[in-house]
Amino acid sequence: MISINRRALVRFSGSAAALASLPFTVRAEDAPATTDVPLPPIDIFAESPLIDEIALSPDGKRVAMVTQSGDAKLLMTFNVDDIKPKTLSLGPIKVRNLFWGDNDRVVVIDSQTTSLPQFTGRKQEMSLGRVIDLKTNKLRTLFERREDFYSIVVGGVTRVKVDGEYRLMASNYRMSGEYNRCLFSFPLDKAGDRLIYESSKDTQNYVIAPDGYVVAYAEFIDDRKKWTLYYNRAPRGKMGIFKPIYELKEALDYPSLQGLGRDGASVVVYFNKGETKGEYHEINAEGIMGPSLDTSEDVGSTDALFHPVTSRFVGFARTDDWIKYDYEDTLLRKLAGALTAVLGEDYRAAIIEFAEDPRKMIIYGENAQDAGTYFFVDLSTGNTRLLAMNYDKLPTEWITEKKPITYKAADGLEIHGYLTLPPRKPAKALPLVVLPHGGPQARDRIGFDWQVQALAANGYAVLQPNFRGSSGYSSRFVNAGHGEFGRKMQTDLSDGVRDLVKQGIVDPKRVAIMGASYGGYAALAGATLDPGVYTCAISIAGISDPKSFNEFIAEKAGGSDSSSVLYWKQFTGDPKNWDAISPARQAANASCPILLIHGTDDTVVPIEQSRRMESALKKAVKPVEFVTYKGQDHWETVGSARVEMMKAAMAFLGKYNPA
CATH class of the missing domain: 3.40.50.1820 (Alpha/Beta hydrolase fold, catalytic domain)
Known part of the structure; x- marks a missing residue:
């Protein structure tokens, strides 16, 4: 169990120099509580937490985190076993995600508020995918050299490993013709991105296997109120041959494609309506639906979990007051069960990310005296490192x-x-x-x-x-x-x-x-x-006004009968x-x-x-x-x-x- 003395930590000034000297591994006996600690100013509560994003390299040896100095974001990277932080200023960007592309490069997803002529509605938040080489500090933006494409990404960016080489999979809309959604594969260390598949503009998301093979994708045509699941019939290494295997007419509560099934060939779909409402089901290549994957009677929030290496379904995260892990996978179940032993009974713990060896992970913990701390844990060796505390200036007496x-x-x-x-x-x-x-x-x-x-x-x-x-x-x-x-x-x-x-x-x-x-x-x-x-x-x-707000949603979504407008009308009722x-x-x-x-x-x-x-x-x-x-x-x-x-x-x- 970890003992944390928050008062022993050096206070964080926000400068790059202070970041580099932050004592991540301080451990000491708890100091006695006092009652004369003055009320901190509002700034101490309202300032951004120390950690915006944090990520673990695939080999489990390095950590990357995004923090801030004023409104500028800073990328910090360091080795777990020999912490000598390297800091790179990212400027005043809005970071939405951070992960390692390979063991030497990180991927930052940030967003910008802008208007683009081909997109309906007013200003929108557009995402950009950046690859940062930590050896050279060079930054590359996905799609920046592609004709007919803005330098944005649509949906998530996925790390895959093709023939031993890490690559990124990301999609974007082609700004010509039918504005189709195009999925590309990007190398991390050089040019050479290539089109993997071009689907329709109504594509929602793809299911991608760890080797880069596109297993399936989902499409929702708002005008026709039809959801379709497409499955790839092509052998690995060939361009996709996608065939529809499951269709459903639904105006609003259509299904959601989640990820790979347990066998690595089927896919997991969440259903929002009908007899299967609230259930997760596997659908195989022939479009045949299996039984509900969740036999629990828990009525709280439930999210499907997928293996950090195989990407296959491995259980559920159940959230009521706090998150609880319900893994089918034996090893992952043991690892999740060990969190209490690592942090102590009084801590609420959450798994942030696994390495490719899932015994190495970053976890988050908080309790009545701790406003949130990140740890590196290697359960194969018992090594545990305190990485960073979100609110290190906030006295425990005022939590x-x-x-x-x-x-x-x-x-x-x-x-x-x-x-x-x-x-x-x-x-x-x-x-x-x-x-x-x-x-x-x-x-x-x-x-x-x-x-x-x-x-x-x-x-x-x-x-x-x-x-x-x-x-x-x-x-x-x-x-x-x-x-x-x-x-x-x-x-x-x-x-x-x-x-x-x-x-x-x-x-x-x-x-x-x-x-x-x-x-x-x-x-x-x-x-x-x-x-x-x-x-x-x-x-x-x-x-302030449901009528004008619904008009804004309709303009943004491209029609008064769009699913977005229907969602709001469910709550606002009769116009x-x-x-x-x-x-x-x-x-x-x-x-x-x-x-x-x-x-x-x-x-x-x-x-x-x-x-x-x-x-x-x-x-x-x-x-x-x-x-x-x-x-x-x-x-x-x-x-x-x-x-x-x-x-x-x-x-x-x-x-x-x-x-």
Whole structure:
């Protein structure tokens, strides 16, 4: 078991020099806790975590991580057994993924907010694939020398090994003809990329074997509402000969192609509707479906797991409050079972990545005193290394843990969520911040949340309700949210407030609501559609008007009957009633001051939604403040803007709902 003394770690300044000197392997006895540690400033909570991305080389000998200095990203690489970090500045890019292409080159996936003429809608977030040679520091962008292609990647980038050589598989749209999706193979160390297969523009994703053979791909034609699974009949080494083996007519809840089956020839498909709803099935080359792969009665979130070397299905990751690994593979099951012995019973652990020898891995752990730490573990030797701590400046005395809670909504539906109480305060008559999640078909979990910690440390109880419509419980619970946008999805939040007031934990006169994305809508709806509950509302990148938002989705997706529009209509209900659930159109009913926060580069919820709300509130002579951040996206990628956003939110809370 690892013993970590957080106070013994050198504090991290963010400079390249400090990065290079970070003592990754410090281990010491725990120092005695003290009670006189001052409250850290908001920056300590809101600054980006130390690690954006982290990856392990195929041979398990090297680690790469992306961290930051200000808003610039830094790539660090080092040997596990002889840590002498090498640092390379990547500039102010938005990193979305990091992995090793081979043992000497890393692949960085970043994104840019831009408009391209051939793509429908407004600005979009476009991904780029970069290969960085660590010996020369030279960078190469995939598709940069291909005519008829932008230098972007569509979908994931996959590492394969062809005749002993590591290569990358990535796809892109050909900007001519029918805009078909083309899958290419790229060498890592030289030119020589080649087209593997050209499928239709409606292609969703490919299943690629570890040797680069394309086994299958899925296609969804939105206009025809048809999902098709294509299987490769060509022998290895030949161009693909794909034949349709399974078809389904479905407007919205069509299947999802997941990966290779257990035999390496069949494929795994997840079904979203019908008798097989919520089930994973193997489909063989003849299109014959096997029995459900999951015999568990667990109704929480379930994701298929695939072997790090063979890419074949090996089990499930089940997530409720935290992740649990249910491997069929004997070795992987033993490795997952060893995590508790490595970190201790009080740690929540997650596997980040395996090497090709899966006994070598990077794992993540957190508990009530640890805001998140990454470790290298070699279970063949027992070697364990502490790699990095996400919030090394945050004193343990100011970390407080979420507690799972349940309460009943007004109609009797049981709502599960989390309550975080402020440290050093009795749980009585506390000021509360309700913090609904985005999605809305998503959920909160028990893991460390910087925003929750910032609020709790500053004296607020924080309620995170997984209201009806949230994922991770059952399809019935999701369906209970359909048509309840601004209705029961909203009162599920205030029912939680009333439950805490009834218990005496919360002061009913000091309740605020704050959220981002759908949570931003819920904050605005709390102020306008559910009056008398909240003293103030903070909307971060929130939807303010379902009608104009659905029009934006239709423009972006290329039609009012697209699957994206149908998804939102499930929740927003009959368009005839949209005005009644529109905070912007109900602005005259606002019962408390509202703070609007939005980034100019938001491609998910456009900043026009906040501008519309501001205009409506001003017209109704209601108190409103509006803060914009140039270049900030929907995911709060720009760290400095995230810090300023949280400072603005805390100042607003201090003014209208003081702790």
